[in-house]
Amino acid sequence: MRSITGKENIEDSCANILTDESNLAGAWCDIAVWPETSVEAQAFIQSSAKDGVPITVSGGLTGIAGGALPEGGAVVSTSCMKKIEYEDNGLIKAEAGVTIEELQRFISSEAGQFFYPPDPTEETASIGGTIATDASGADSFLYGSTREWIQKLELVLPSGKLLEIERDQYRFEDLMCRHPDIGTLILPKLSRKQSPKNAAGYYMHPDMDLIDLFIGSESTLGLITRAWLKLAPVPSFLFDLTVFPEDFVSFWNLFENLLNTGDSLLIRAIEMMDDRCIDFIRSHSGDFPLPPENAHCALLLRAEAWNDDQLDEALTAMDEILEKSNVSSETAWGGFEPSEQQKIRDFRHALPESVNHIISEARRECPSIHKLGSDGAVEPSKLREYYFRTREILEERNLPYVIFGHAGQGHIHANALPHSLKELVLAEEAMREIAAAAVEMGGTVSAEHGLGKLKVGFLSLMYTENEIKGMESIRRVIDPDCLFSRSLKFP
Numbered sequence: 001m002r003s004i005t006g007k008e009n010i011e012d013s014c015a016n017i018l019t020d021e022s023n024l025a026g027a028w029c030d031i032a033v034w035p036e037t038s039v040e041a042q043a044f045i046q047s048s049a050k051d052g053v054p055i056t057v058s059g060g061l062t063g064i065a066g067g068a069l070p071e072g073g074a075v076v077s078t079s080c081m082k083k084i085e086y087e088d089n090g091l092i093k094a095e096a097g098v099t100i101e102e103l104q105r106f107i108s109s110e111a112g113q114f115f116y117p118p119d120p121t122e123e124t125a126s127i128g129g130t131i132a133t134d135a136s137g138a139d140s141f142l143y144g145s146t147r148e149w150i151q152k153l154e155l156v157l158p159s160g161k162l163l164e165i166e167r168d169q170y171r172f173e174d175l176m177c178r179h180p181d182i183g184t185l186i187l188p189k190l191s192r193k194q195s196p197k198n199a200a201g202y203y204m205h206p207d208m209d210l211i212d213l214f215i216g217s218e219s220t221l222g223l224i225t226r227a228w229l230k231l232a233p234v235p236s237f238l239f240d241l242t243v244f245p246e247d248f249v250s251f252w253n254l255f256e257n258l259l260n261t262g263d264s265l266l267i268r269a270i271e272m273m274d275d276r277c278i279d280f281i282r283s284h285s286g287d288f289p290l291p292p293e294n295a296h297c298a299l300l301l302r303a304e305a306w307n308d309d310q311l312d313e314a315l316t317a318m319d320e321i322l323e324k325s326n327v328s329s330e331t332a333w334g335g336f337e338p339s340e341q342q343k344i345r346d347f348r349h350a351l352p353e354s355v356n357h358i359i360s361e362a363r364r365e366c367p368s369i370h371k372l373g374s375d376g377a378v379e380p381s382k383l384r385e386y387y388f389r390t391r392e393i394l395e396e397r398n399l400p401y402v403i404f405g406h407a408g409q410g411h412i413h414a415n416a417l418p419h420s421l422k423e424l425v426l427a428e429e430a431m432r433e434i435a436a437a438a439v440e441m442g443g444t445v446s447a448e449h450g451l452g453k454l455k456v457g458f459l460s461l462m463y464t465e466n467e468i469k470g471m472e473s474i475r476r477v478i479d480p481d482c483l484f485s486r487s488l489k490f491p
């Protein structure tokens, strides 16, 4: 197993493990290791546990909340754990370091009739990282988050114990679950239902499956070394349509009409980019297509059909909805061809990439600047109200920003783009207020990125003191010395 010790040696020879997409500065560690097998990872974690060394787990480092950045101790990187196999039972067995891109390539060569639905846009994300954050993507509107696609996990617990947990093997009953190797876990009673799309705190439902506690636990409950992934059959037709409404009134009409389509249209994804995004993309040249001249904002729709009749019905429904919403299809992009679909994907990806670029540029002038994006979600029917409240909070502070995201799930990212320390402080204040606004509307402070280091303070906006204490007790059963990802999940 490759390893490097010494803070300076690590900074000199593998500084990449000290940065991720959060752009947070100040990460450091004393030792970094790259296990190639679960057994190597286990041996290292066992000896670290004996010596009381804190551990940070590092995957593809595409995380936005800084969860994979160490604050001393050891980093265990999964980037050399790359084995992947197609099992007879239709599952894919993948080690934690396999990236989404590698997985997709493997599936198209070995099991082309299937696909793996979780697709968090950034294809260099690792399987382990996407499970630890319960990542979602555009298609989660129809297919749910990563959680839905995990059949079994192999984990190294903070104690160094290596174990497998399979779905339907252990369940909570009346908030309690006993596992011979883990102990007795008791869930806190929640004062309100968790949002359907939620990445803040642990997943908690009174009769849930034990495997679901580990999914989305942001590495606070151990290292995921391997996962058995479920696949979905590829539909007969998949079509993308990106329309560019000329004003907000028609955009919101279209959005709300789409939410009420019923069965005539099998929608996979409804994504949005607001007017600020369109202006921002226009002003940043790159290897991506530019929106039409009169576009005010964009709505990206993806739908599927399983036979010709269903396709005809869907296309007719789509035309009717566009007409009813007063949105023209003349300037729309889309179709069935992979090249059109790639064009839309490039367009969608251009935005977070350009935001990251701007933040990196701003950091040259002011090193404390980091990425500041909201991740809240509300009921889709309340999205219009949440969107305008978000905008108001940013505009009250005169901050530059863009807002985009997974509209179909009531989930948007407002990215503030601070250029100075003063704007950074204002943006931090705004992010907290936006998170509180989501909670006030019955939603969540984080729907997919997790709270990481950046937003751990938002937990108390959403959970009571007792609920937080209850989650902390679960963590202490599994990691009594709090060695794994110490500063994550709880303030």
Ligand SMILES: Cc1cc2nc3c(=O)[nH]c(=O)nc-3n(C[C@H](O)[C@H](O)[C@H](O)COP(=O)(O)OP(=O)(O)OC[C@H]3O[C@@H](n4cnc5c(N)ncnc54)[C@H](O)[C@@H]3O)c2cc1C
Pocket: 020, 021, 056, 057, 058, 059, 060, 061, 062, 063, 064, 066, 067, 068, 078, 096, 119, 120, 121, 122, 124, 125, 126, 127, 128, 129, 130, 131, 132, 133, 134, 135, 136, 137, 138, 218, 219, 220, 222, 223, 224, 225, 352, 353, 448, 449, 485, 488
């Ligand atoms: C341009 C861009 C677009 C994005 N779009 C989306 C999106 O649409 N949806 C979405 O959900 N996310 C999105 N993200 C965020 C990011 O891709 C996801 O959070 C992803 O799941 C992180 O995976 P990773 O392997 O990079 O994890 P890392 O960044 O390495 O780590 C993230 C967290 O997971 C933990 N972790 C990593 N591997 C393991 C493991 N094997 N065992 C236990 N814990 C582990 C880390 O300790 C850390 O807490 C986007 C990011 C970028 C840069």
